[in-house]
Amino acid sequence: MNKEGKTRILILDDEPIVCKRLKPTFEKAGYEVETFTDSARALERAREQDFDVVITDLKMEKIDGMQFLSEVKERSPATEVIVITGFATMETAKESFQKGVFDFVAKPFKISEIMDAVRRAEEKRRAAGR
């Protein structure tokens, strides 16, 4: 959490539309949000700053989402990762459960679905005393 007690979220999706839609939605709901369409930059940022929740796509250009989330979890096990991915790649998505992913939301999703997932991730963190 940041100084004001806001939950920090990092969103990574190589399609700008996803970031463009999610950023204002989460900000309106009182979160601190950073969005990335470039996974290398997202990784850079994740190395300098721990996030409470990370939302990431799996299938992207350059580095793949699996690699990204693995590194995020390695660096900061307390970070809850939510995978958003097209239903075409749902099978590979399931593999990432082993990497400690908190939840999946299949694209396309309703705003309320991703919001729920984030709230559940927050509850889990709270229950763990974080």
Add this chain to the structure above:
Amino acid sequence: MKALGARIRNFFTRWRRREPPLPFPVLLERFRSILARNNEILELMAEMGDKLSGDYVFDSQYIRFSCRKLVDLVHHLIHDLNVLSKRKYMDLYAALERIQWRLDGILAGRPALEDVPYTLFYEDCNRDWSEEVGGKNANLGEVRNVLELTTPEGFAISTRAYHEFMAASGLTVETISRRLKGRGWNDPQGLEQALREIQEQILAAPVPHAPAREIQHCIETLARRAGREHLFFAVRSSAPGEDTEHSFAGLHRSFLNVPETEVFQAYRQVVAGIFSVEAWKYRADKGFWEHEAAMAVGCQLMVDAVVSGVLYTVDPAQPQSETLTVAATWGLGPPVVEGSRKVDRFRISRDPPHALLEMHVIRKDMALAPNPEGGTLWAQVPESDQSKACLNSSQLSLLATTGLLLERYFKKPQDVEWAFDTSGRLVILQSRPLRIKQAPEADACRIADVTANAPVLWSGRGDVVQRGIAVGQVFVVESDEDLRRVPPGAILVARESSPKLARVIRHVRGIITDVGSPMGHMATVAREFRVPTVVNTETATKILHTGDEVTLDATENVLYRGRINELCYYELTQEEVFEDSYEYRLLRRLLRHVTPLNLVDPKGADFNPAGCRTLHDITRFVHEKAVTELATINMAGPHLAGTRPRLLKAPVPLDLRVIDADGGTRADSDARTLQPEDIVSIPMQAFLSGMVESDLWERTPVGMDFSSFMSSMSRTFDAHRAPLEEVGLNLAVLSANYMNISLRIGYHFNIIDSYLSDRIDDNYIYFRFLGGVTDLTRRSRRARFIGEVLARWGFRVEIRGDLVVGRMKKWSRPVMERKLRMLGALVAYTRQLDVQLVSDEEVVRHLDRFMRLLEPLWEGPDHSGPEGGSHEQGRQDTNPDPGR
């Protein structure tokens, strides 16, 4: 080419004849697969349409994936129908290819333009054409044609003309993007240079012959209509997306008072305007892709303006102040629009009667006026007018009511350019959304307070089709006649979400229906026009009456009594980032070739593969033809070998053999006969019980006793006219949910084909009746009798001579079972009826008698309507017409 086509068709026809027929279970399997895919396609189409509602986050991967899947499903559908029909509908492949070509073109960024005219008069412009004539022209078309406000006469030059003009100038999308490649915002000088070169090339290029001829033709037509020799135009930019979600305000160029001889030069200048650095940067910032760059142009006859100006329906500086602001000056509008000079300013209340709240009148010694030679010049304002307000209170009041009408219609605060002409008429020059800062959070709380105290009529009832807020007066539609009287701005209330309502959707603020499918045709149109709509509320027509004032919050799905304008205002000031996105526009463009249903009438001349313009059309066509194919399969054919027919021992003398294709009976497979209780096929159970329980076999309308009736039955057919083996037996092919029954009772020929399950969308009944023993007149009386009965029961009926076809589909299982029982009774009653029908009066007498006999058997009206239908129908009490 034609000869070759004919030879190929002949070949297929011959091949078809020679080809051995397929086993029935194979055909049935194909048919089932058609039904299943039909549903899958309609669901996927509805899902894609849902994505436009703003509730979902989707990406371009989803759009591509869904399109590919849809085309795939439709391809399989066509294949199945051609197996079923032995390649009767090969032309459907070409129809699919045409649509696929368009979809691929849109996905690749080259929309198909060959169907688009080069020019459109404003009377033909509307929002459907916004991609082709640009937002400004499309909006103006709506203002003129829907709202019936005065707009300048003129025409639009489409993006097709643009693309051909650019191609002829050597400036295709590819060449432009090659020239701009690598010259991004980090090389501003290089980019500027490249853009300037493109502009110069445009200004020097000739307009190709075909569009030039059409433009010239439009000018001549206008001259004839106006009865003037020389015309002067306002030539305005109208890029796709401009003046709708994106303002492009001031970025594109407009030219006033252009003589008709210089229209082409002005056209080139407007087109070149897209390639100004500012416009290019705006497009890049807004997420437009290079290939989306296109320009339509509006050519409007000059308005002889006495006073011109701009109206904002909300004050952008103080959005909560409930005021409209007006800026105006003498003469033409550019000084107001450009903000280059001081002008008169007015503030008016948004509430009727729109009191004048504030007025700043300045001295106006000069006015912009048309130069008789073309172009504009500054002219001296007469001394007496210089210090006078350029608008009076009745003009201000007219501006206010007109502005609010535009705001309601376009669902956003509006920025309106207008003029009062020499005859005192208010002319709307353009209307576009006014960007207002989102209401602060405190406002959302205020809204929560207001709604908490408002009387709720219902909450969470029915299915939301399109979110949004509608405040207004209820208008209940009960008939087609009512539909013509729907006042603009009403909240339409109807029993069913019929496609008929689609006609008035753009005039109304909201729609509420008792029944209806969120997947249906009307829902698609409601979403298209973003009219807040809730269906399946069950009781809307009971609770609401014409004239009631209500507030429909289709976002939260609550209906309030009375007007809650705050809610409406809150909605108006919400920013729509979503609709600005490329993905939204892409999906919308694609869906135009997917969801509209053009083939609504199976009897229409265009009900053929060539008439299929969308994937929905093909799906509809295949469904219709598949039912016909299966119902008319020759049951006597040798392909039935292998499935052993067994005789049904029914308590009526019906010589019926049953083939169980899949789970239609539960008798031992060795049994040679079947008992009625062995039948488990849902449609057959219903039909058989109707035949038996109606007890109409004994109540023979023919004046003969039972034994002579039996002898008539046992004869089965006139041996001199048709040998038994050619006509076939009384036969039923059953599966758990399906029956195809062919009856030759007496001398007539009857087919009933039905599929019945708990999936409403799959359900149908097809009834076909032909032939008879007596002369043709009596036989067609019987056809009329049957036709009338079927129509009363809600079938869609066709009668040709002695052939009667009745169709019904997409009703719930209990309703369909009831209809099948009734058909059983009808078959029993009519087997020898033609002998009795000696006069037309007899038809009426028998109708009454039959209906009376049936009444005590299955009383009560139908309760369940077509809930899940995708080709949904308008259902009325007497003639539901559910078979379409």
